[in-house]
Amino acid sequence: MKATITLLPGDGIGPEVTHEAKRVLLAIAEFFGHQFEMREAYLGGCAMDYCGEPLPERTAQLCLESDAVLLGAIGGPKWDNPKATVRPEQGLLGLRKLLDVYANLRPVRAFEPLFHASPLKPERIQGVDIAVVRELTSGIYFGQKTRTSDTATDECIYTKDEIERIARFAFELARTRTGHVVSVDKANVLETSRLWRETVTQLAEREYPTLHLEHMLVDAAAMKLIQQPSYFDVLVTENMFGDILTDEASVISGSLGVLPSASLGEGHRGLYEPVHGSAPDIAGLGIANPIGAILSVALMLRHSFALETEAQAVETAVVEVMRAGMFTPDVALPEHGQVTTRQVGEAVIAAITANEAWY
Ligand code: IPM
Ligand code: MN
Numbered sequence: 001m002k003a004t005i006t007l008l009p010g011d012g013i014g015p016e017v018t019h020e021a022k023r024v025l026l027a028i029a030e031f032f033g034h035q036f037e038m039r040e041a042y043l044g045g046c047a048m049d050y051c052g053e054p055l056p057e058r059t060a061q062l063c064l065e066s067d068a069v070l071l072g073a074i075g076g077p078k079w080d081n082p083k084a085t086v087r088p089e090q091g092l093l094g095l096r097k098l099l100d101v102y103a104n105l106r107p108v109r110a111f112e113p114l115f116h117a118s119p120l121k122p123e124r125i126q127g128v129d130i131a132v133v134r135e136l137t138s139g140i141y142f143g144q145k146t147r148t149s150d151t152a153t154d155e156c157i158y159t160k161d162e163i164e165r166i167a168r169f170a171f172e173l174a175r176t177r178t179g180h181v182v183s184v185d186k187a188n189v190l191e192t193s194r195l196w197r198e199t200v201t202q203l204a205e206r207e208y209p210t211l212h213l214e215h216m217l218v219d220a221a222a223m224k225l226i227q228q229p230s231y232f233d234v235l236v237t238e239n240m241f242g243d244i245l246t247d248e249a250s251v252i253s254g255s256l257g258v259l260p261s262a263s264l265g266e267g268h269r270g271l272y273e274p275v276h277g278s279a280p281d282i283a284g285l286g287i288a289n290p291i292g293a294i295l296s297v298a299l300m301l302r303h304s305f306a307l308e309t310e311a312q313a314v315e316t317a318v319v320e321v322m323r324a325g326m327f328t329p330d331v332a333l334p335e336h337g338q339v340t341t342r343q344v345g346e347a348v349i350a351a352i353t354a355n356e357a358w359y
Contacts, residue, residue, distance in 0.1 A: 002035045003067040003305055008043040008059065011088060012278025013288035014072025020290035020345030021070060021297045027349040028301065028310050043095065044074025044088035054091025060098055068304040069271045070296065073278035097137050101263035101271050103169040104136040104242065108249040108259065113322035117254025117331040120226065125252050130232045131177065132249065133170040134242025136263055138162045141239050158192045158238065163199040170236035171208045177233050180212045184221045184237035196238060225249055246275055255330045257289030260296035262303050270304045272296040286340045289328040291318055294348055313358050317351035
């Protein structure tokens with residue numbers, strides 16, 4: 001197949017991990033006979049430096065004209081002035097809104113070769129495979145903000161339509177899995193959560209009567225995720241709860257560095273990004289974990305291009321590389337030795353091309 005992909009390496013470790021993800025994409029293209037046309041653009045802090053704004057017009061245009069967008073990470077202390085009115089994050093939020101990618105899929109898995117990196121007991125995380133579905137283009141992230149010297153407000157708005165479309169996404173996904181959906185809210189306090197719960201319940205009764213829908217308050221869900229993570233299959237929630245719960249859930253996998261994400265809208269176009277941030281403390285050292293970015297490529301192959309075999313080729317290779325004990329410092333124990341970002345990328349490519357299952 002032919003596809004156009006825009007790469008947005010961004011800031012901090014973004015360029016390093018995106019580079020390895022790009023090489024994996026090129027290897028997949030060559031190995032499976034696809035044509036991926038790739039171009040790069042600025043987003044976030046680097047865009048503020050070079051173009052004067054976090055989401056330049058050219059970047060927006062290229063992304064709109066692409067089949068998929070792969071993002072590294074944005075932000076860093078350089079642009080972190082609390083008084084600043086323009087921030088790198090606005091570039092990312094603006095891009096999500098522009099592409100209308102309201103459904104953010106964040107798979108959280110416990111990888112057996114990474115059990116050592118999780119503070120949770122192996123028997124507790126064994127077999128964990130959660131699909132977190134985070135609403136991405138509304139809620140408190142996008143409401144009105146006000147600020148005086150001693151008062152600040154952030155408005156949280158959800159409409160029924162916004163809730164329904166994300167719930168439908170989660171339900172459709174649940175149909176391909178165990179059928180258990182936990183919808184997370186704070187309906188004992190928030191009006192938006194009460195509308196959320198009502199809307200999700202009605203949609204389930206109307207269109208998905210065979211699914212097992214359960215509601216959970218966000219504080220209880222935060223605890224349950226650690227206490228009994230295998231309880232969850234599909235977890236659907238609003239924007240900010242999803243942001244917080246996925247960072248928390250990353251301790252199940254062992255490192256935020258290995259979590260990928262896919263942000264999807266109505267068509268096939270998607271925005272793919274590792275869940276981790278720009279990690280300025282290790283930027284440029286070549287030791288960032290590229291697995292989150294590489295697994296995001298797998299999600300791109302699956303969700304934007306419907307290339308399931310290719311997606312599995314990447315995912316299988318990643319697990320093989322972990323099993324071989326090739327770990328970046330975030331997940332390495334002293335006895336493992338440590339490898340670089342580039343070595344992990346190279347090993348993943350080698351594992352893809354060496355696997356006879358794809359011949
Ligand atoms: C994420 C990030 C972003 C978010 C920030 C950088 C705006 O934390 O993708 O999880 O909060 O959505
Ligand atoms: Mn986050």
